Each structure stands twice: as structure tokens, then as C-alpha cells.
Amino acid sequence: MPYSNLSALLAGTELTPLTQFCSQSWFDSRNNGDYPKWRQAVDALPQITASNTDLSTAVSIGTASDCDASTREQLREALQVMIPWRKGPFSLFGIDIDTEWRSDWKWDRVLPHISPLAGRKILDVGCGNGYHCFRMAGEGAQLALGIDSQLAYSMQFQAIKRYVPDTPVFVLPTTFEEALATLSTEPEAFDSVFSMGVLYHRRSPIDHLLQLKSCLRPGGELVLETLVVDGERGYALTPDDRYSRMRNVWFVPSCSTILSWLTRCGFKDCKVIDTGVTSLDEQRTTDWMRFQSLVDSLDPNDHSLTVEGLPAPQRAVFVATKP
Numbered sequence: 001m002p003y004s005n006l007s008a009l010l011a012g013t014e015l016t017p018l019t020q021f022c023s024q025s026w027f028d029s030r031n032n033g034d035y036p037k038w039r040q041a042v043d044a045l046p047q048i049t050a051s052n053t054d055l056s057t058a059v060s061i062g063t064a065s066d067c068d069a070s071t072r073e074q075l076r077e078a079l080q081v082m083i084p085w086r087k088g089p090f091s092l093f094g095i096d097i098d099t100e101w102r103s104d105w106k107w108d109r110v111l112p113h114i115s116p117l118a119g120r121k122i123l124d125v126g127c128g129n130g131y132h133c134f135r136m137a138g139e140g141a142q143l144a145l146g147i148d149s150q151l152a153y154s155m156q157f158q159a160i161k162r163y164v165p166d167t168p169v170f171v172l173p174t175t176f177e178e179a180l181a182t183l184s185t186e187p188e189a190f191d192s193v194f195s196m197g198v199l200y201h202r203r204s205p206i207d208h209l210l211q212l213k214s215c216l217r218p219g220g221e222l223v224l225e226t227l228v229v230d231g232e233r234g235y236a237l238t239p240d241d242r243y244s245r246m247r248n249v250w251f252v253p254s255c256s257t258i259l260s261w262l263t264r265c266g267f268k269d270c271k272v273i274d275t276g277v278t279s280l281d282e283q284r285t286t287d288w289m290r291f292q293s294l295v296d297s298l299d300p301n302d303h304s305l306t307v308e309g310l311p312a313p314q315r316a317v318f319v320a321t322k323p
Contacts, residue, residue, distance in 0.1 A: 041081035055138030064094025100289035267320035
């Protein structure tokens with residue numbers, strides 16, 4: 001398992017207890033019926049040495065000439081066991097994993113507006129398979145630690161990490177709350193904390209913002225990306241049941257409301273750095289994610305509305321600093 005150097009990176013710090021979430025026993029305890037097939041797929045990945053790696057402009061590892069056709073097919077079959085692939089894209093030895101989300105587009109929008117990541121310890125909450133963590137490493141991060149409770153994403157991460165074992169990127173299969181509960185005090189250990197696509201899934205968004213703040217060192221930077229709607233300060237859409245077919249969406253606030261929440265939580269220098277409507281080119285069905293996607297969540301006659309008749313998804317990115 002590709003977590004062997006995490007213990008060394010966390011040794012002697014208040015974050016050492018987090019290593020329990022990357023043990024074999026922890027993975028076994030997740031009680032997921034698909035885990036054995038994912039484990040078998042990761043174990044079946046062929047040994048290939050990458051002639052080059054690019055984590056700066058993409059997540060691209062090796063070239064097609066690094067292995068023969070039969071080895072590449074063995075790799076493809078193992079990776080396809082882990083479908084659906086939602087965050088990406090990835091390129092491994094000539095195999096292009098065309099994921100549901102063009103997460104690289106979001107990264108390109110965010111990166112110019114945040115503090116340089118070189119040398120930083122970074123926490124990414126709700127990281128999925130760690131795509132953005134790999135991009136953080138490409139910017140020179142000292143540590144990019146992702147947290148996501150979905151075991152499938154941790155297995156996808158393991159598949160990618162197999163071919164860049166020394167990269168300081170890790171995805172822990174646990175919840176943010178479980179991770180914080182293992183620590184005796186507020187960690188205040190990270191230079192940057194990312195929460196992208198998480199806030200609207202939280203029943204208490206204020207508590208989530210305070211938890212994120214507790215992980216930042218003084219002077220550290222929060223990068224927050226979330227669904228938003230048009231509206232005045234104080235307005236937040238609260239769906240009666242589902243939003244864009246998602247049952248677990250509790251609040252979709254306006255940008256000015258989020259700025260007021262950040263200020264109320266004690267952040268300073270709070271600002272919006274990007275807003276936009278999610279396009280059908282940025283989130284869609286592919287051969288690597290064959291299920292419903294954004295188009296299925298929109299009114300077929302009016303893409304400005306969801307199938308529930310609510311405003312279609314808009315997203316905004318905020319940055320703020322812990323005093």
C-alpha cells in the first residue's frame with residue numbers, strides 16, 4: 001500500500017494519529033462489498049517504470065513506449081475495474097482516463113488566484129481520488145493530504161500512486177470528522193486547506209468552516225469551492241428534497257452570504273476569486289464514467305433550471321486567511 005512514507009512525514013507532529021487511517025486493518029474495516037475486487041485490481045497492476053512524469057500541467061505518468069501492448073492492456077483492465085472515475089483526467093502510459101469532471105479546468109481557474117503552494121503542507125477535504133492533490137504536488141507542495149470517505153476513491157488513488165511512489169500525496173479513506181476526532185487539539189498544522197464541492201453537503205456549513213479553520217496555521221489560506229445561487233446577503237436556497245438529483249444538498253447560498261459566513265467564523269481577507277455556470281463539457285458521461293451526469297440533472301427544455309425546477313448549478317471559489 002502506498003502510504004509507507006506518510007508515517008515519516010508526520011512523525012513527531014500532532015498529525016501522527018492520522019496514520020491509523022492508512023493501515024490495512026482500517027481498509028478491511030470499511031465493510032465495503034466492492035473492496036475485494038478493487039484490492040485485487042490494484043494488486044494486479046503491472047510493474048512499469050515511467051520514463052517521465054508531469055504533475056504540473058496535467059497528471060501524466062509515463063508514455064506508451066514504456067511498456068508493450070499486452071502490459072498496457074493489463075493496466076487498462078485493472079483501471080476499468082474501478083469505474084466510475086469522476087475526478088481527473090489522468091494519463092498513464094498512453095491510457096487516457098477521461099473522467100466525468102474536467103477537474104483540470106477548475107484547477108486552471110483556481111491556481112492563479114491562490115498563494116504559491118511550493119513548500120506548503122496542504123489539506124484537501126473531500127478530495128475524491130486525489131487529482132487536485134497530485135496537481136498540488138506538481139506545484140511543489142511539501143505534503144498534499146487528502147481526506148475522502150469513499151473507499152473507491154482511495155483505491156483509485158492507490159492505482160495512480162503506484163507509479164509515482166515518492167510523490168508526497170496521500171488520500172485517507174475516512175471522514176473529516178473522524179480525522180479531527182483522532183487529534184487531541186486543534187491541529188493548526190496546514191499552510192493551505194482546500195474544501196471543494198463539500199460545503200453544500202454539510203448540514204451545518206458554519207461548523208464545517210470552523211473545522212477547516214482549526215486545521216490552518218495562523219496566516220494560512222482557505223480555498224473554498226461550492227455551489228452558489230444568485231441572491232442578496234443572507235440568502236441561501238434550501239431544497240425541499242433534492243437539488244440537481246442530489247439528495248444530500250442542504251444549503252446553496254449566495255456569494256455574499258458565504259462571505260458573511262467566512263467573516264463570522266473569524267477569517268479575514270475574504271474574497272470571491274471565480275464564479276461560473278458548470279458547462280456540459282466540464283461534467284459529463286464518458287467511457288470511464290457511464291452513469292448519469294450533469295445533463296440528466298437539468299430540465300431538458302431549459303438548462304437554466306434543474307429537473308426540480310430550481311436554478312441550475314453555479315459554482316464559486318473563495319479564498320480567506322486565518323488571522
